[in-house]
Every structure is written in C-alpha cells, then in structure tokens.
Amino acid sequence: MQPDLIRVALQADEPSIRELFERSGMVEIVESAPEVLVWHLPPDSDGLPAELRAALADPHGPGIVALTDDHPSRWFEEAMHLGVDDVLCLPQTPQSLGMAAAKARASRARRAAALSARVVQSTSRAGREAHAFTVFSTKGGSGKTVIATNLAVCFARQGLRTLLVDLDLHSGDDALVLGLSPRWTVLDLVQSPGDLDAEKLAGFVTRHSSGVDLLPAPTRPDEEELVAIDRLEPLLEVARRSYDAVVIDTSSSFSPSTLLAIDHTDTLILVGASDVPTIKSLKIALETLDLLEMALPDMRILMNRSGAKVGLEDRDVERTLRREITYTLPSDRAIPISVNRGQPVVVDNPKSRVARSFLEIAQSLHGAVESRQ
Ligand SMILES: Nc1ncnc2c1ncn2[C@@H]1O[C@H](COP(=O)(O)OP(=O)(O)OP(=O)(O)O)[C@@H](O)[C@H]1O
Ligand SMILES: [Mg+2]
Missing domain, CATH: 3.40.50.300 (P-loop containing nucleotide triphosphate hydrolases)
Structure with missing residues (x-):
C-alpha cells in the first residue's frame, strides 16, 4: 500500500469505474475503511438511497463522491444539502475522478478536525x-x-x-x-x-x-x-x-x-x-x-x-x-x-x-x- 494514495471504496464495483479511478494514479480501491466512498446513481432516481443518507449523517464517515450518467434532476439538491462532497457527470477523465476523490478526502479531514476541536472543548468543562x-x-x-x-x-x-x-x-x-x-x-x-x-x-x-x-x-x-x-x-x-x-x-x-x-x-x-x-x-x-x-x-x-x-x-x-x-x-x-x-x-x-x-x-x-x- 502506498501511504499517499486515497483509499476509495466503490459502492457498486463496476469494472469501468474502477479502472478510471485506478488510472488516475491517485487512488487505491479498497473494500473497507475507505477515506472516500463513491456512489453511482441514476440521474432520475427519486431521492438518495437510505444507505447513502445514513452514510452522510455519520460525522465520522468517509467523504462522498456521487457519479451519474446525465445531469441529475431530482436528487441533486438533496445531495448538496446533505453534504455530498462532489457530484460528477460521466464520462470523466481519470484525472478529474482522482481530483474529486482528493477534494472529498480533504473535506472529510476538515470535518474530522472541526469535530475533534469541539469535542475537546465540550469535554473540558466536566461537572x-x-x-x-x-x-x-x-x-x-x-x-x-x-x-x-x-x-x-x-x-x-x-x-x-x-x-x-x-x-x-x-x-x-x-x-x-x-x-x-x-x-x-x-x-x-x-x-x-x-x-x-x-x-x-x-x-x-x-x-x-x-x-x-x-x-x-x-x-x-x-x-x-x-x-x-x-x-x-x-x-x-x-x-x-x-x-x-x-x-x-x-x-x-x-x-x-x-x-x-x-x-x-x-x-x-x-x-x-x-x-x-x-x-x-x-x-x-x-x-x-x-x-x-x-x-x-x-x-x-x-x-x-x-x-x-x-x-x-x-x-x-x-x-x-x-x-x-x-x-x-x-x-x-x-x-x-x-x-x-x-x-x-x-x-x-x-x-x-x-x-x-x-x-x-x-x-x-x-x-x-x-x-x-
Ligand atoms: N424589534 C423589532 N423591530 C422590527 N422588526 C422586528 C422586531 N422584532 C421582530 N421583527 C420582525 O418581525 C418578524 C418576526 O420575527 P421572528 O421571526 O423573530 O418572530 P417569531 O416569534 O420567531 O415568529 P414565529 O412564531 O413565526 O416563529 C421578523 O421578520 C422580524 O424582522
Ligand atoms: Mg420563530
């Protein structure tokens, strides 16, 4: 494992998407403990799947990148509101997928830092x-x-x-x-x-x-x-x-x-x-x-x-x-x-x-x- 590669998990393991991420040279595809989770969603889906909503509600969870095949109409607003880090319309170059993963990892790190600062603050007033x-x-x-x-x-x-x-x-x-x-x-x-x-x-x-x-x-x-x-x-x-x-x-x-x-x-x-x-x-x-x-x-x-x-x-x-x-x-x-x-x-x-x-x-x-x- 190369330490600087971004640990990415694919929610649906599609070979074509896996290959694109791998070709970016920035990403390691993993099965568990990802830093970034990638979802591939149909553009006309009525809303975000419950599993994705749950992942977004977890403050300790990975960064999230959503991929879609056309401009999403129905779920885009909900995704942005709930804090999906990036939504990309396919096709994309390996480079832009790698960059999206890097951005999502950075957002996740910022969230984790803000969270631990608040925890230190809140636990310091015991009693x-x-x-x-x-x-x-x-x-x-x-x-x-x-x-x-x-x-x-x-x-x-x-x-x-x-x-x-x-x-x-x-x-x-x-x-x-x-x-x-x-x-x-x-x-x-x-x-x-x-x-x-x-x-x-x-x-x-x-x-x-x-x-x-x-x-x-x-x-x-x-x-x-x-x-x-x-x-x-x-x-x-x-x-x-x-x-x-x-x-x-x-x-x-x-x-x-x-x-x-x-x-x-x-x-x-x-x-x-x-x-x-x-x-x-x-x-x-x-x-x-x-x-x-x-x-x-x-x-x-x-x-x-x-x-x-x-x-x-x-x-x-x-x-x-x-x-x-x-x-x-x-x-x-x-x-x-x-x-x-x-x-x-x-x-x-x-x-x-x-x-x-x-x-x-x-x-x-x-x-x-x-x-x-
Ligand atoms: N002292 C004031 N001077 C001028 N405008 C005010 C003053 N206090 C409140 N307002 C205006 O009154 C409106 C209602 O205020 P606010 O939303 O705080 O009321 P509320 O009691 O929370 O209402 P709700 O019961 O709908 O929650 C707001 O648009 C606000 O700009
Ligand atoms: Mg009010």
Missing part, C-alpha cells in the same frame, strides 16, 4: 452545567427567533460557549436568520443510532462565525412528527453538560417540545408586544404556566417593539399582567434588514439602537450564567 434560556411566546411573529439568535450571538461574544437549539420543530428558521446552510438538523441527531453523548452532539451542530453552535430545526414541516420527544430530553441534558449557555427557540404553542424546553430552563424569556391581542395571549401564557405548575426558577418579560406610540404604555401592560416588564426592545427596521441579509443585527448593524439594547439585555442575563459557574 458544570450550562445555564438554559428558553425564548417563548404564544403569539406567532412576536420576535422569538430574532431575540434567541441575537442573544446567543451576544453570549458567544462574551466568551460563553453557546449552543442555540431551534425547537420550533414545525417551521424553525434560526439557520436562515443566521445565514447558515446546516448539513444536519435535530432530526438527524435524534434519529442517529446509538447513545447521545457530547461527541455526537458536536458532530451535528453547525458553527456560526460568531462562535455560536446551532442545532437547527428539521428542514421540512412534515418532519416535525418524526422528532421523538423522548430523544430530546437526553439531548438537552448532554447540551447542558457541553456548553456554558444553551439558548432554546420555540414555537408559538405549548407543544411537547416547548414543555420539555421549559422543564429544562433556568431562565424563561417571555416575549410580549404592546398590542391588545399579544397582551391577551401573554396573560393566558402566564396563567397556563401557573396551571402547569412548572418549577420555573426565573422568568423575565421582554417587550418587543416597545416605545411605538400605539396608545398602550408599558405601565398599562404591567397592570394588566400584574407583573413587571424586565426588558424592552425597540422597534427598529435594522432588524428586518438584518434578517433579510442572513445576519443577526448585533453583527449586521452593531451601532443600531436595537443592537445596543440586545447587548444590554445579554449583559444583564450574563449575570445569571455567572452566578451558576
């Missing part, structure tokens, strides 16, 4: 638990996602190892708001075989440039019901052992995943707004939390789009809710602009009024994290 923040509101569009993503980025910038978990399993869009195209979602993680531990979690998160690790919601709404709730519980426990701060974004209902998140929460951030339907919904949410008798150590009310002159003052709201408003966040067009750019506003426009408010809120919440360390 300590993250502070878990859940951002919730029973009103859709109230700003939960904007708030969860920006707070997570502020925490990461404060030096906290931060995980953002998107538990809006039906239509979570944290990845979109952070401008990320994750390879895996929470569904891949809970469906992966074997025990869930810090190492496995590290392999399924996607890192944002701010340092935040994101565990995104499933890609499609119909995948919500495939996420087994009994697998989410150990996931949150492992997450808390691996990070300093865990921020959980939720849907607008007391769904099983929301209840689980609240159950594992140290600080619940309830999002409100100065309009009558939202205040009514916030009051019902507070009553529901009371009825559920969930042991909530810390609950804070954050009024979003505060200060807009709409005839409802913060003190009117406090009187109705019989609770103090903890934080306010102004209405600011810098937010939709940043959302459309796929950047949190604290990165996109740090001088804006709303970005400064986020920073102040995160600093105040940081106190809660420090008191646990």
Whole structure:
C-alpha cells in the first residue's frame, strides 16, 4: 500500500469505474475503511438511497463522491444539502475522478478536525452545567427567533460557549436568520443510532462565525412528527453538560417540545408586544404556566417593539399582567434588514439602537450564567 494514495471504496464495483479511478494514479480501491466512498446513481432516481443518507449523517464517515450518467434532476439538491462532497457527470477523465476523490478526502479531514476541536472543548468543562434560556411566546411573529439568535450571538461574544437549539420543530428558521446552510438538523441527531453523548452532539451542530453552535430545526414541516420527544430530553441534558449557555427557540404553542424546553430552563424569556391581542395571549401564557405548575426558577418579560406610540404604555401592560416588564426592545427596521441579509443585527448593524439594547439585555442575563459557574 502506498501511504499517499486515497483509499476509495466503490459502492457498486463496476469494472469501468474502477479502472478510471485506478488510472488516475491517485487512488487505491479498497473494500473497507475507505477515506472516500463513491456512489453511482441514476440521474432520475427519486431521492438518495437510505444507505447513502445514513452514510452522510455519520460525522465520522468517509467523504462522498456521487457519479451519474446525465445531469441529475431530482436528487441533486438533496445531495448538496446533505453534504455530498462532489457530484460528477460521466464520462470523466481519470484525472478529474482522482481530483474529486482528493477534494472529498480533504473535506472529510476538515470535518474530522472541526469535530475533534469541539469535542475537546465540550469535554473540558466536566461537572458544570450550562445555564438554559428558553425564548417563548404564544403569539406567532412576536420576535422569538430574532431575540434567541441575537442573544446567543451576544453570549458567544462574551466568551460563553453557546449552543442555540431551534425547537420550533414545525417551521424553525434560526439557520436562515443566521445565514447558515446546516448539513444536519435535530432530526438527524435524534434519529442517529446509538447513545447521545457530547461527541455526537458536536458532530451535528453547525458553527456560526460568531462562535455560536446551532442545532437547527428539521428542514421540512412534515418532519416535525418524526422528532421523538423522548430523544430530546437526553439531548438537552448532554447540551447542558457541553456548553456554558444553551439558548432554546420555540414555537408559538405549548407543544411537547416547548414543555420539555421549559422543564429544562433556568431562565424563561417571555416575549410580549404592546398590542391588545399579544397582551391577551401573554396573560393566558402566564396563567397556563401557573396551571402547569412548572418549577420555573426565573422568568423575565421582554417587550418587543416597545416605545411605538400605539396608545398602550408599558405601565398599562404591567397592570394588566400584574407583573413587571424586565426588558424592552425597540422597534427598529435594522432588524428586518438584518434578517433579510442572513445576519443577526448585533453583527449586521452593531451601532443600531436595537443592537445596543440586545447587548444590554445579554449583559444583564450574563449575570445569571455567572452566578451558576
Ligand atoms: N424589534 C423589532 N423591530 C422590527 N422588526 C422586528 C422586531 N422584532 C421582530 N421583527 C420582525 O418581525 C418578524 C418576526 O420575527 P421572528 O421571526 O423573530 O418572530 P417569531 O416569534 O420567531 O415568529 P414565529 O412564531 O413565526 O416563529 C421578523 O421578520 C422580524 O424582522
Ligand atoms: Mg420563530
């Protein structure tokens, strides 16, 4: 065996393809422990075969090159989304096949390095638990996602190892708001075989440039019901052992995943707004939390789009809710602009009024994290 040859396995051992790879002079065809796995797929296949999807979901798996006989129509997008390293239309020269194998091996090495860096990081905080923040509101569009993503980025910038978990399993869009195209979602993680531990979690998160690790919601709404709730519980426990701060974004209902998140929460951030339907919904949410008798150590009310002159003052709201408003966040067009750019506003426009408010809120919440360390 020559040490610098790329160890390639062919999923279907076709002599013509084997010969092309061998003629590249860069590849050794192997039966086991490949660095690169080559699949030959028909262009009109309805989707990727289950075995290939499983190989792609394994963070320790080989690099993957897909070959096809014509421009693939149906599976190409799925392949790219799931992280196939290269898709090549035949015929190809031996040289280009060799180069594709080299590229796939390099991608695999980069993934392995990123994974082990995260594992070292997460196992170095043995015995300590993250502070878990859940951002919730029973009103859709109230700003939960904007708030969860920006707070997570502020925490990461404060030096906290931060995980953002998107538990809006039906239509979570944290990845979109952070401008990320994750390879895996929470569904891949809970469906992966074997025990869930810090190492496995590290392999399924996607890192944002701010340092935040994101565990995104499933890609499609119909995948919500495939996420087994009994697998989410150990996931949150492992997450808390691996990070300093865990921020959980939720849907607008007391769904099983929301209840689980609240159950594992140290600080619940309830999002409100100065309009009558939202205040009514916030009051019902507070009553529901009371009825559920969930042991909530810390609950804070954050009024979003505060200060807009709409005839409802913060003190009117406090009187109705019989609770103090903890934080306010102004209405600011810098937010939709940043959302459309796929950047949190604290990165996109740090001088804006709303970005400064986020920073102040995160600093105040940081106190809660420090008191646990
Ligand atoms: N303070 C603000 N100023 C201006 N626009 C805002 C503000 N907060 C949120 N928005 C806008 O409101 C919209 C909804 O925000 P977001 O997606 O965060 O709400 P959500 O509660 O997560 O919604 P959903 O219930 O659908 O998940 C976004 O397009 C965002 O740009
Ligand atoms: Mg949302």
